[in-house]
Amino acid sequence: MHSLPRSRVVAALSLGVVALAVVLLPTAHAGADPTGSGVATASLLDSPELDELQRRAAGVQAELQERQSRVLAAREALAAAEAAAAQAEADIVAADADLARARAEVARHASAVYRDAGEVTPLSVLLSGGGPGDVVAAAGLLDAAEQHAAAVVGAAERRRQEAAARRAEAERTRETARARAGELTTETAELEAAAAAASRDLEAAVAAVDRQLGRQREEQRAAGRQAAADWHGYLAELAAAGVAPPPAAALRDPAAGLPDGLVPVPASGGGVQAGAAQLPGGPGPLVVPSAEAVAAVSAAVDALELPYASGAAGPDAWSCGSLVHAVYASVGIDLPDDQAGLHARTTPVDPADVLPGDLVFLGAGRSGPGNVGIALDGRTVLAADARAGAVVVGRPGADRVLGAGRPSLGLRAAAPATEPSGGPLPVECGDVRYPPETSGGRAWGGFPNGLVPPSAMCPPGVAGHLLRCDAAAAYRAMSSAYAGVFGTPLCLTDSYRSYAGQVQLYGEKPALAAVPGTSDHGWGLAVDLCGGVERFGTAQYAWMVANAGRFGFRHPRWADPGNGREEPWHWEYAGA
The missing domain is CATH 3.30.1380.10 (Muramoyl-pentapeptide Carboxypeptidase; domain 2)
Structure with missing residues (x-):
């Protein structure tokens, strides 16, 4: 089989949580992957040291969250106490004013009596010529006046004393609330200091990762540019050979015949492959996929470097399943739009027989399918990848390939879904999908909140x-x-x-x-x-x-x- 132009060989940089999950396949029939196993050294964000720092940060976060509710409650209590104290102060001012008015009224009354009739006593009434009845009446009037004056002043005094008691109680409540708020403020300040210390350590680790990630991103972009150039070079080879890729229907049954000038592609397990052909001659046979596969790959290459986003369906961002679905939908082949559905419905082919346009399913261990990409040739695969945060190319080790499928052969009856077994978290488009309730957990790209390297944005x-x-x-x-x-x-x-x-x-x-x-x-x-x-x-x-x-x-x-x-x-x- 004629080899397609080879993409620049880029080592698979499997960097755990922040890694670029660059997805590439070993060449069919080529033996060992010349780049190695595809397993690189762990990144800082995949290290026990950073895990411990993150645990520290998450612990402080949880304490701050719990403390925040108590601080807010204490502040509300203090505000209520301040309001009660202010009201008590206003009450005592009002009571003082009432008492002063009562005393002034009594004084005015006494002054008026003295001014108008001199000091009125029973004796003065008798001496002024009043009879015994007048004396009795004057004494009763004076007693009533004195009793009324005493009652007015006494009531005002009681109101003042009650207001003073309320003020004293409000002051005690306010002081207690102030002390509690002060204690919580001190405790919160200590937690904030712990959070700041953890954040300094975390920021230093992220800065180191960012430098590493920046280098890898540039390698990733260079690999993408080279893969795109290789793809367009391959299309030029087809055009120079005068080959127009035939429709998928014309390639599905090589035994029944192929378009003039084309011959079947051998299968690694014996026999021939359905859904493709090759042009004999030259330094080696030139593989000819279906027109739909060629158009789908060209559309996928145009999406290189666009952002990855979970659930996105273009045109500015993609998930792995939606990208595959969209490029094939554009050529009239309707596929599922998620990695699990694609794995269950796409007609399988041997991974050793992968050709341009085929789907490559990736995963590891018991986690089940974790990503799906589109083959550009027998080695290079393109995918919207969560860890890379973009549409990228790469090559994984053979142990990462769970299977392959050829969309141009149509859909099969759904195979049983392969789910994670034994406890591993599911993987979506190359990245672990963490439960949303994970405190301080890692989300898109495998990064913790607030610890995303700038190069990933x-x-x-x-x-x-x-x-x-x-x-x-x-x-x-x-x-x-x-x-x-x-x-x-x-x-x-x-x-x-x-x-x-x-x-x-x-x-x-x-x-x-x-x-x-x-x-x-x-x-x-x-x-x-x-x-x-x-x-x-x-x-x-x-x-x-x-x-x-x-x-x-x-x-x-x-x-x-x-x-x-x-x-x-x-x-x-x-x-x-």
Whole structure:
């Protein structure tokens, strides 16, 4: 069989959690993989040292989260105590005023009596010529007046004493609340210091990984460029030989005949392969896949370096299954859009017989199928890969290949699904799928929250900012549409926020900021906007409400008006 132009040989850099899961196959009939086994040294983010640091960070995170609720409760209690003390203070001021008014009223009354009739006593009434009846009446009047005055002043005095008691109790409550809030503030400060210490160690480890990842990404891009050049060189060979790849239907039964000039392709296990042919002559036979396979591979090559995103279905980002589905749907072959469905329904071929356009299923141990890619030749496979965070090419060791399939042969009856066995977590498009409740767990690309190396992200078109690459592409498109209406791009104040940045912000605003390690900013999936979007009711905010969903962005419910934490500026990328 004529060898297709060989892609540049790139060692498979299986770097565990942050690795580039570069997917390449050994050459059919070529013996050992010249690049080695495809298993490289473990990365820093796959090391016991970093695992321990992450456990430290997750422990501090859990304590901060628990402490935050207590701090908020203590602050609410203190606010209530402050309000009660202020009310008690107001009550005693009012009681003092009542008492002063009562005393002033009694004094005015006494003064008026003295001014108008002198000092009134029973004796003075008798001496002034009054009869015994007048004396009795005057004495009763004086007693009543004195009793009324005493009652008015006494009532005011009691109100004042009650208010003073309430003030004293409120003061004691306030002091207790202040002390509790102070204790929790001190404890929280200690936890924040522990979080900062862990974040410094984690940031140093991530910086080292970022340098390593940057080098690998450049190798990955170079490998992609070379693979694309090799593919176009192969198409030029076909054209120079005067070969137009025939439709899939013309190649499905080599025994019944093939188009003129073409002969069957031998199968590694004996006999011939269905779904392909070859042109004899030259330095070696030239493999001729179906027209559908050639078109599908060409479409896949055009997607190189586009971002990976779980559940994305193009055109700006892809998952492994959706990429395979889309390129074959474009040539009229309808396939499942997930790796499990593709593995169950695609007509299998021997991995040793892989040809351009075939699907290659990858996995390891008991985890079951973990990725699916499209073969560019007998060695090179292209896939949307979660660990690489992009559509990439590469070559794994033979022990990573679970099987292969040829879409041009049509779908088979569904084979039983291969599920993870014995406890391993499932793998999606090359990366472990962690349960969403994993505290401090690793998510896309295998990175912990706030510990994503910058090389794994992309700029959204605003200097100094980074987002997950599919989110960055969506943001650029959204900003361009926004500029078409308002004349200027979207105004961006915050995007990816590192673990250290989350710790700092939490220390500044513990009642508002997310607990470090839990913010969507830490996944590179949230943006804070300005330029009018930061205020409810503006034309800019209304445009975002009406249009952000077209680009995969949403305003979370908790940030809506009336939901406690109103943040018109905060928007999150939810995927294509």
